[in-house]
Amino acid sequence: IDIKSLRSATGGVITLDPGYKNTGSCESAITFLDGENGVLRYRGYSIEELAEKADFLEVAYLLIFGELPTKEQLDKFDKDIKSHSVVDDDIKKILDAFPKSAHPMGVLSSLTSALTAFYPTSVDVTSEEQMYNSIVRILAKFPVLVAWTLRKKHGLPLDYGDNKLSYVENILKMMFKSPSSDYEQNPILVNALDKLLILHADHEQNCSTSTVRIAGSSHAGLFVSLASGISALWGPLHGGANQAVLEMLEAIKADGGDTKKYMAKAKDKNDPFRLMGFGHRVYKNFDPRAKIIKAAADEVLNDLGIDDPILDIAKGLAKEALEDPYFIDRKLYPNVDFYSGIIYRAMGIPVEMFTVMFALGRLPGWIAQWREMRLRNEPIGRPRQLYIGETLREFKTIEKR
Numbered sequence: 504i505d506i507k508s509l510r511s512a513t514g515g516v517i518t519l520d521p522g523y524k525n526t527g528s529c530e531s532a533i534t535f536l537d538g539e540n541g542v543l544r545y546r547g548y549s550i551e552e553l554a555e556k557a558d559f560l561e562v563a564y565l566l567i568f569g570e571l572p573t574k575e576q577l578d579k580f581d582k583d584i585k586s587h588s589v590v591d592d593d594i595k596k597i598l599d600a601f602p603k604s605a606h607p608m609g610v611l612s613s614l615t616s617a618l619t620a621f622y623p624t625s626v627d628v629t630s631e632e633q634m635y636n637s638i639v640r641i642l643a644k645f646p647v648l649v650a651w652t653l654r655k656k657h658g659l660p661l662d663y664g665d666n667k668l669s670y671v672e673n674i675l676k677m678m679f680k681s682p683s684s685d686y687e688q689n690p691i692l693v694n695a696l697d698k699l700l701i702l703h704a705d706h707e708q709n710c711s712t713s714t715v716r717i718a719g720s721s722h723a724g725l726f727v728s729l730a731s732g733i734s735a736l737w738g739p740l741h742g743g744a745n746q747a748v749l750e751m752l753e754a755i756k757a758d759g760g761d762t763k764k765y766m767a768k769a770k771d772k773n774d775p776f777r778l779m780g781f782g783h784r785v786y787k788n789f790d791p792r793a794k795i796i797k798a799a800a801d802e803v804l805n806d807l808g809i810d811d812p813i814l815d816i817a818k819g820l821a822k823e824a825l826e827d828p829y830f831i832d833r834k835l836y837p838n839v840d841f842y843s844g845i846i847y848r849a850m851g852i853p854v855e856m857f858t859v860m861f862a863l864g865r866l867p868g869w870i871a872q873w874r875e876m877r878l879r880n881e882p883i884g885r886p887r888q889l890y891i892g893e894t895l896r897e898f899k900t901i902e903k904r
């Protein structure tokens with residue numbers, strides 16, 4: 504491209520970077536990611552250590568406020584969240600209006616947006632205190648919306664949580680409690696969900712997070728900015744990959760389990776099929792989250808005594824891909840979503856809810872990024888373009904076209 508023509512067309516030189524592959528949109532102190540070496544850290548702490556030693560609420564606090572909480576800080580955070588765990592009953596009417604077949608991500612995005620109408624003070628966040636109130640409110644209500652979305656699908660009554668339980672225990676109980684029997688916590692599932700949510704909690708300027716930041720940069724409120732992020736997460740090239748992976752593995756199983764056939768399809772440039780759960784925009788070595796989650800999948804299935812042929816197909820595909828020049832040359836490795844669906848399935852979570860579970864995990868990251876953007880007084884996000892359309896044309900009336 505000739506720079507002179509760029510100047511005359513746009514009034515200034517524009518950096519063209521489709522997909523923002525090499526464009527930094529902000530400075531951030533939240534998540535460190537080194538894609539070449541497979542390193543991921545939240546606020547300086549390695550993801551491996553956090554997944555092993557912390558729980559999800561501690562990690563949420565760390566991401567949002569920058570430091571691991573003391574016992575007092577964590578207790579207060581937990582208490583403040585619990586004090587907001589009731590969702591206006593009229594939200595149930597909105598939920599009722601959705602068809603049973605509605606995709607849970609569409610429902611969740613709509614309900615999150617709708618919360619703004621019920622809690623209008625959440626929009627105006629000029630002080631840190633107002634910000635804090637919006638943050639604990641959404642951390643409290645989001646799991647309720649998630650649980651209700653699932654329960655509505657299963658035709659179960661819409662309940663609230665149990666304030667005696669931990670954040671993650673409460674999520675599981677709200678989702679699965681049957682109206683006819685007592686709910687018993689399964690520590691294996693609590694531990695697995697804690698891990699999964701921590702691993703998904705932030706990932707610097709990915710598609711949904713950038714969406715949250717850019718929507719929020721217009722000073723739209725937190726809840727609607729999050730709703731925009733949920734919509735961005737839905738797509739199969741992003742959060743929707745976990746659903747797509749499981750559907751792909753099911754399809755391979757139904758087709759006789761011939762992984763080689765699907766490897767060939769993925770490599771065929773005339774076939775739009777991609778091996779879902781492989782490749783990552785930033786990780787060009789391995790996804791450190793995938794390593795942790797693969798071990799967790801083995802552990803959970805083992806502990807629950809589940810022998811899942813889908814896991815064997817997944818392992819077969821991963822092994823073949825790791826030895827295949829096509830995948831090696833393009834640095835395509837299993838990503839976090841390659842294994843997460845297997846664990847969610849073992850937990851009894853339906854496939855359509857997988858991306859919702861991702862959103863639940865990503866919530867603190869979105870909040871942290873939105874808060875950082877507002878506290879740094881970042882300008883409104885407004886990329887430019889390279890115009891490639893017609894030059895000035897004369898208008899023709901409809902009879903003359």
Ligand code: ACO
Binds near residue numbers: 741769778785835838
């Ligand atoms: N299967 C087969 N080929 C692939 C795959 C795949 N899963 N992913 C990338 N490729 C190939 C592309 O065809 C391209 O080949 P070419 O150079 O011969 O044209 C090359 O690898 C580079 O791919 P791009 O699409 O340019 O890479 P990009 O960084 O833009 O995309 C993405 C990354 C979207 C994740 C891609 O790898 C993909 O579609 N993966 C499958 C979907 C998926 O798992 N998404 C989840 C991402 S993780 C997350 O969001 C949490």
